[in-house]
Amino acid sequence: GESVGLHLPTLSVQEGDNSIINCAYSNSASDYFIWYKQESGKGPQFIIDIRSNMDKRQGQRVTVLLNKTVKHLSLQIAATQPGDSAVYFCAENEHNYGQNFVFGPGTRLSVLP
Amino acid sequence: DAGVIQSPRHEVTEMGQEVTLRCKPISGHNSLFWYRQTMMRGLELLIYFNNNVPIDDSGMPEDRFSAKMPNASFSTLKIQPSEPRDSAVYFCASSLGLTKETQYFGPGTRLLVL
Numbered sequence: 633g634e635s636v637g638l639h640l641p642t643l644s645v646q647e648g649d650n651s652i653i654n655c656a657y658s659n660s661a662s663d664y665f666i667w668y669k670q671e672s673g674k675g676p677q678f679i680i681d682i683r684s685n686m687d688k689r690q691g692q693r694v695t696v697l698l699n700k701t702v703k704h705l706s707l708q709i710a711a712t713q714p715g716d717s718a719v720y721f722c723a724e725n726e727h728n729y730g731q732n733f734v735f736g737p738g739t740r741l742s743v744l745p
Numbered sequence: 746d747a748g749v750i751q752s753p754r755h756e757v758t759e760m761g762q763e764v765t766l767r768c769k770p771i772s773g774h775n776s777l778f779w780y781r782q783t784m785m786r787g788l789e790l791l792i793y794f795n796n797n798v799p800i801d802d803s804g805m806p807e808d809r810f811s812a813k814m815p816n817a818s819f820s821t822l823k824i825q826p827s828e829p830r831d832s833a834v835y836f837c838a839s840s841l842g843l844t845k846e847t848q849y850f851g852p853g854t855r856l857l858v859l
Contacts, residue, residue: 666847675749675836675850676788721788731776731840732801733848735788 640719642740651709653739655722660703662724666733667696667707671718679707679720709741717743747771749851751837757857763825766854769818770839778838778848779812779822788836794820827858 645651657665663684668676682689682696682705689696695708705722719740723733750769758764770777778793792802797814805812809828814820824831834853840846 668850673852675838675853677850678847681847731778731793731795731846731848732790734790737787 640738640740642742644742644744645712646744647712647714649712651707651712651716651741653707653709653720653741655705655707655736655739657703657705657722657724657734657736659724659726659734660700661726662734664725665696665698665705666723666725667694667705668721668723668735669716669718670721670738676721712741712743714743714745717741749837749839749849751835751851751854753854754852755855755857757859758827759859760828761826762858763823764827764831764856764858766822766835766837766856768820768822768837768851770820770837771849772818774839774841774849775817776840776842776846776848777814777820778840779820780836780838780850781833782836782853783833791822824856827856829858832856832858 666681667679669679670676680691680694680696682698687698693710697706709716719738721738722736725733752767776795779791780788781791782788791804792812793800794814810824812822834855836850836853838848838850840848
């Protein structure tokens with residue numbers, strides 16, 4: 633029978649366009665956030681992180697924005713490439729809560745040729 | 746550099762059988778994590794160790810699950826007896842320290858319990 637499971641939000645973008653993937657977190661005590669990329673059949677791969685004392689952090693072709701007021705995190709990918717097609721997860725970590733990260737449900741990014 | 750190594754990559758077993766998943770963390774990392782990923786529940790932390798000592802096992806679903814880390818380079822996650830609802834992808838990850846460090850994930854073990 634058909635299994636009922638998480639329905640991953642999907643973002644489809646044209647190759648070369650910019651992508652914005654959003655994540656809402658619920659714990660106002662979270663002070664460290666990571667974006668992971670998971671390709672089919674592989675484990676999550678670190679992309680970029682940000683601490684709560686920052687609003688923005690940039691990496692190579694990626695930018696993470698943090699809005700603590702509304703508990704929102706976004707990942708921007710510039711000039712999206714076919715190799716960017718994957719599921720993207722945000723993960724949050726609460727202050728003084730060791731290494732216990734809580735992962736979001738993920739967003740599937742599909743890059744169209 | 747060798748990343749996190751997991752074995753087996755795929756496991757198919759029958760309900761009631763014992764399943765043992767293995768993990769070798771990145772050399773020099775002293776924290777190790779076991780996660781489970783399913784369509785229903787996403788990615789969940791089961792247990793993590795620091796310096797071979799279990800720190801938080803609150804995510805372990807029930808007594809059928811157990812994890813050990815006998816030394817800094819090896820950990821096992823055991824399910825006994827296995828049930829169909831245990832079918833999932835199990836990931837091991839490691840990190841340098843215990844506080845807010847990037848975790849590096851292995852390729853996962855895809856478990857199917859019939």
